[in-house]
Amino acid sequence: MTYSNRLSQEAERSLLERLRAREAAALGELYDQLAPWVLGLARRILDDPAEADEVLSDVFVQIWEHIDRHDARRGALTPWVLSIARTRALDALRRRRRWWRKAERWGEAHLAEDGGTLSPPDPGEAGVPGWPVHQEVHAALAGLPEEQRRVVVLAYFEGLTHSEIARRTDQPLGTVKTRLRIAHAKLAEGLKHLKDWRR
Template sequence: MSTLYDRYAPGVLGLALRITREQADAEDVVVDTFAQVWRDASRFELGRGSVGAWVATIARSRALDLVRSRSRRRNLDDAAEAEANTTPPAMGATTPSPIANVLADERSRRVKAALETLPPAQRAALELAYFDGLSQSEIAERLVEPLGTVKTRTRLGLRRLKELLAPLGPGGIA
């Protein structure tokens, strides 16, 4: 577990911060994520993606659950104030980390570069779907675009990203 933590925790904390936008909540997500990984380790299926992908899926789910739970508790003013006072890391950005190794930095740089090649509309749809956990209908409403357009943009954006990141190989986050 210590090895898993050392390898994935910086990325998990970055993801959790991106979604929750609060340090304390993000750290709670990290704790919950690795507890879940430990509990369900025997059920991991390699054929359904890499270890990193699995860990990321759990972390995303935990973070989105926390945000939804939090939003139910807070009134609108609290939420607006919190948003105004925090600046989430940009998607794909590499926040300086004293413990990040060169390889991880290189991978992050390449993911960021791949993201920047996506048309802004595709990237926006993908961001809202993945990091905000919005449904396609909610994204369509948010972007004032037809539902079919949003579905196509999300699909094409993710497919393009998959093509661009394929050279990184499965060892990337596995």
């Protein structure tokens, strides 16, 4: 598998240094690399293009203001940015009045997309930086059994607590925790090379 479109370790280190030095062009480069993924994640969580755009903007504001908080020893830049995006999107989601009704609808609607067969990329989509990682992560998630994938999706994309997932799936809390633990272990194993790469 090739990672030609991913940020190399060296390139990421250089980009980080330039961001910390407040080099405006570096933020533009980071945007070009990660904005499609941030927007994709925000849209997946919010299902609202306008709100997703706001999240995208908030994420890059936060990156620019708090780049010093990124600890390269604890992980690569991409997952750090994605974690900011997820947190921001979930915050926006929770602010909505009809959160539960929408979340349930989206949960059902997106479950297949998150773990189903990966459809062929749209023209130009495969050229987006990070596309190979997307395929790997998607494949790792799709490789999980349905009941494990479901709890991961509800926890990650809907931001539900273990108790909320138990209520939503009508499963005992212990079962939910067990499924999440097993699923995370499988994902960690399946995506181990990403972890290795970022070190």
